[in-house]
Amino acid sequence: MKATQGTTYRMLGSRLNDVSNDLERLRMIGATGKKLNKPSDDPASIRPVLNTRKQLSNVDRYLETMGKSLDTMQATDGHLEHVENIMQRAKEIMTNAINGSLNDADRTVLADELANLRKELLDSANGTVDGKYLFAGYAEDTKPFVEDGAFNIKLFDPANAATWPVSYAGDENATSLEISAGELIQVNLTGNNLFFGTVDWPSASALGGDHPEAGRYNLFNEITLAEQALRTNNTTTMQNSLDNLEGAAEQNRRLRSQLGNRASRVETAMDYQEGVRIDLKQVLSRYEDADAIEAFNAIVQQETAFQAALNVTSKVSQLSILDFI
Amino acid sequence: MTSLLNALNSGKTSLLTNQKSIEIVGNNIANVNTEGYSRQRAELMQIPAVNFGDFFIGQGVTVSNVSRDYSVFINRQLQDKSIEYGEEMGKSNSLAELERIFNVSEDNLASQINDFFDAWQELTANPSGQVERDVVMQRGQLLGEAFSNITNELDTVAQNMNTEIISEVETLNEKIAEIAKLNERINLVEISGQTANSARDQRDLIIKDLSETLGVQTYTDNRGMLNVQLPGGMPLVQGNMAATIKTVTIGTDVNLRLQVAGSTLDIPLESLGGKFKGMFEVRDVFIAGLRNDLNTLAVDLTSAVNAEHINGYGSDGEKGRPFFDDITVPLPDQVASRRVRVALSDASEVAAARYIEAAPGDNEFALRIAQLEVTHRVSGTKDTFDNFFSKMVATVGIEAARNDLALKGTKDATIQLQNLRDGYSGVSLEEEMIDLIQYQRGFESSAKFLATVDEMMTALLQLKG
Numbered sequence: 001m002k003a004t005q006g007t008t009y010r011m012l013g014s015r016l017n018d019v020s021n022d023l024e025r026l027r028m029i030g031a032t033g034k035k036l037n038k039p040s041d042d043p044a045s046i047r048p049v050l051n052t053r054k055q056l057s058n059v060d061r062y063l064e065t066m067g068k069s070l071d072t073m074q075a076t077d078g079h080l081e082h083v084e085n086i087m088q089r090a091k092e093i094m095t096n097a098i099n100g101s102l103n104d105a106d107r108t109v110l111a112d113e114l115a116n117l118r119k120e121l122l123d124s125a126n127g128t129v130d131g132k133y134l135f136a137g138y139a140e141d142t143k144p145f146v147e148d149g150a151f152n153i154k155l156f157d158p159a160n161a162a163t164w165p166v167s168y169a170g171d172e173n174a175t176s177l178e179i180s181a182g183e184l185i186q187v188n189l190t191g192n193n194l195f196f197g198t199v200d201w202p203s204a205s206a207l208g209g210d211h212p213e214a215g216r217y218n219l220f221n222e223i224t225l226a227e228q229a230l231r232t233n234n235t236t237t238m239q240n241s242l243d244n245l246e247g248a249a250e251q252n253r254r255l256r257s258q259l260g261n262r263a264s265r266v267e268t269a270m271d272y273q274e275g276v277r278i279d280l281k282q283v284l285s286r287y288e289d290a291d292a293i294e295a296f297n298a299i300v301q302q303e304t305a306f307q308a309a310l311n312v313t314s315k316v317s318q319l320s321i322l323d324f325i
Numbered sequence: 326m327t328s329l330l331n332a333l334n335s336g337k338t339s340l341l342t343n344q345k346s347i348e349i350v351g352n353n354i355a356n357v358n359t360e361g362y363s364r365q366r367a368e369l370m371q372i373p374a375v376n377f378g379d380f381f382i383g384q385g386v387t388v389s390n391v392s393r394d395y396s397v398f399i400n401r402q403l404q405d406k407s408i409e410y411g412e413e414m415g416k417s418n419s420l421a422e423l424e425r426i427f428n429v430s431e432d433n434l435a436s437q438i439n440d441f442f443d444a445w446q447e448l449t450a451n452p453s454g455q456v457e458r459d460v461v462m463q464r465g466q467l468l469g470e471a472f473s474n475i476t477n478e479l480d481t482v483a484q485n486m487n488t489e490i491i492s493e494v495e496t497l498n499e500k501i502a503e504i505a506k507l508n509e510r511i512n513l514v515e516i517s518g519q520t521a522n523s524a525r526d527q528r529d530l531i532i533k534d535l536s537e538t539l540g541v542q543t544y545t546d547n548r549g550m551l552n553v554q555l556p557g558g559m560p561l562v563q564g565n566m567a568a569t570i571k572t573v574t575i576g577t578d579v580n581l582r583l584q585v586a587g588s589t590l591d592i593p594l595e596s597l598g599g600k601f602k603g604m605f606e607v608r609d610v611f612i613a614g615l616r617n618d619l620n621t622l623a624v625d626l627t628s629a630v631n632a633e634h635i636n637g638y639g640s641d642g643e644k645g646r647p648f649f650d651d652i653t654v655p656l657p658d659q660v661a662s663r664r665v666r667v668a669l670s671d672a673s674e675v676a677a678a679r680y681i682e683a684a685p686g687d688n689e690f691a692l693r694i695a696q697l698e699v700t701h702r703v704s705g706t707k708d709t710f711d712n713f714f715s716k717m718v719a720t721v722g723i724e725a726a727r728n729d730l731a732l733k734g735t736k737d738a739t740i741q742l743q744n745l746r747d748g749y750s751g752v753s754l755e756e757e758m759i760d761l762i763q764y765q766r767g768f769e770s771s772a773k774f775l776a777t778v779d780e781m782m783t784a785l786l787q788l789k790g
Binding site: 001002003004005006007010011014036037038039040041042043044046047049050051053054057058061064065068069132136137138139140141142171173175176177178181182184288320321322325 | 357358420424425427428429431433435436439440443446447449450453678680682684685686687688689692695696698699700711712714715716718719721722723725726728729736737740743744745747748749751752753754755756758762
């Protein structure tokens with residue numbers, strides 16, 4: 001075994017090659033700040049990385065969806081508050097009518113006010129956000145509540161929607177959105193549920209016909225009936241109406257608090273997803289980001305090795321037996 | 326006087342022999358950088374002694390043979406390692422390409438799949454939105470393009486390999502024929518008892534190349550001819566007869582055939598070694614597997630989306646339309662992954678609604694399709710769409726990392742073996758310089774010796790005068 005020119009230069013060449021390849025790899029890591037630049041860098045972390053990226057994009061989507069849902073819920077809540085005020089005022093009017101000694105003219109004034117309240121209620125029921133009707137179910141481009149111009153109190157039949165003062169043109173479907181993987185949340189209230197007291201439309205109430213469900217109320221009908229009781233000055237029906245109006249207001253409050261609960265659920269979910277996003281970013285970073293200090297240390301180290309290899313190479317060429325014989 | 330004349334003669338042989346030796350040293354120095362050259366040396370032998378009455382006196386020196394420093398063992402090992410190195414080498418280029426195609430950047434097929442389902446998710450928040458509907462269709466189209474891009478790129482890699490194989494085969498045939506010629510020359514030279522050093526060196530060098538590209542196996546017959554065969558035993562060179570490798574194109578793939586003694590044989594993958602084995606393995610096994618997986622993913626994704634979409638209503642109140650072209654039963658000559666196309670022509674046909682009224686707020690089918698991203702499992706696996714794809718990327722990554730490591734290892738091994746070979750057979754300038762001095766001094770002493778003999782003879786001749 002002997003060291004020949006060929007072996008020496010081959011060894012030096014391959015060493016220089018190795019070191020400069022290594023240096024290039026390290027510089028790539030330093031320049032991109034990532035240790036995962038191609039699949040072979042770490043095949044085991046490909047799946048977590050791609051998976052985490054998907055989750056991140058999903059979280060962004062959920063956050064956007066939740067932001068939109070909150071907007072809808074807040075707008076809905078504003079309308080519900082207004083409905084509550086209307087129902088409150090209607091109750092006050094009825095209490096006033098029952099307790100006070102009023103003459104016909106006074107009662108007519110109050111009855112007219114009730115008629116106006118019904119119109120106000122109608123405005124709220126047809127409330128919109130973004131040009132879409134809030135209480136129309138899926139039919140968000142259809143004006144859900146329409147006043148029947150030919151309404152005749154004498155023909156009124158609580159079991160037949162065709163005789164009611166206000167008819168419903170929306171549908172019974174509430175909108176659900178996905179706020180986290182697999183979790184759907186209902187973001188609105190349907191008109192029939194809120195104003196007609198029935199989850200299904202047309203009503204599938206056990207009472208038959210278009211009756212609201214047991215213990216629930218049709219807000220428009222109740223106000224109309226109260227107005228009628230005032231106009232006919234019938235104390236019994238007035239008393240009845242007052243109870244019903246109270247029930248109707250309660251129905252509104254209940255649904256409003258349900259919506260409020262869901263809104264707060266969405267808010268917690270948003271906080272949670274924000275947290276998840278930070279965690280996911282950390283996970284992603286752990287898999288694909290290089291430790292900057294470590295990377296630059298390694299570069300310096302490798303550069304030194306490269307310099308040494310170059311030094312040796314130049315020394316070798318200076319040394320020749322020909323200079324000595 | 327006779328003995329003086331004898332001395333003159335032996336001095337002459339010494340002059341000639343040293344001169345010859347210096348010539349050989351010169352040749353060694355000249356070939357210091359020649360690849361595959363084995364250092365030669367003069368083998369000196371004394372000329373048989375002649376009986377002078379009572380004792381024998383040597384008659385000088387002669388070069389009996391010019392031999393080369395050569396170790397069969399090291400050369401065999403080098404040949405074996407070259408086969409391994411060649412195999413990894415043949416894989417490395419295409420694997421680097423595949424790594425680029427199946428990358429881990431933020432823009433790959435997985436992100437396109439994410440974007441597609443994200444568009445559906447976005448549609449759920451506003452099912453009647455024209456923009457959202459358009460985005461869903463565009464994302465579908467982009468997804469189709471991403472699928473066909475990858476398919477095309479896989480084809481390109483395979484095509485590049487085919488081109489490389491074809492061009493490589495030409496030089497291969499030249500090398501095979503050269504071995505047959507060298508066999509013949511070696512036979513002719515060595516029949517007269519000499520060693521055909523340079524022809525043998527040349528043959529070894531070509532064999533090393535052939536080992537690297539084809540993984541050949543060799544054995545020497547009793548005439549000093551080297552027989553070369555493919556790993557499966559198909560003969561490439563027998564004595565001075567060489568076979569030819571032909572390329573045949575079947576479909577789009579190039580395959581190899583061996584033409585030997587008038588008959589043509591197919592060369593299967595098992596009969597290959599070295600670089601060609603690596604290339605064929607990547608092309609016929611690895612890339613073919615990736616293509617299969619890609620088709621599975623394309624078919625599964627489109628049919629899963631279609632199965633939901635067909636039951637939903639578009640905003641025009643129609644149902645029964647698939648979102649993608651149906652590729653579950655591809656036509657012959659068609660690749661499923663290249664045919665991922667949106668079947669809808671208008672955004673109103675995007676089926677987001679569950680009910681026939683197709684009310685603008687009806688988002689139930691958009692929700693169902695959006696949820697496929699998380700809930701659907703690619704048939705036969707437990708993977709979601711993007712997990713399935715990341716498995717493919719991981720396969721490429723694992724193979725590329727393994728290849729990287731193996732390539733480095735085998736390269737180091739061949740370099741070490743080459744150094745070992747050069748340590749044994751290579752030319753060391755120091756050694757040659759010292760030999761040069763040695764033979765020069767030998768030459769000078771012989772000349773001195775001749776001068777002395779000459780003086781003695783002159784002295785003898787002057788006795789008379």
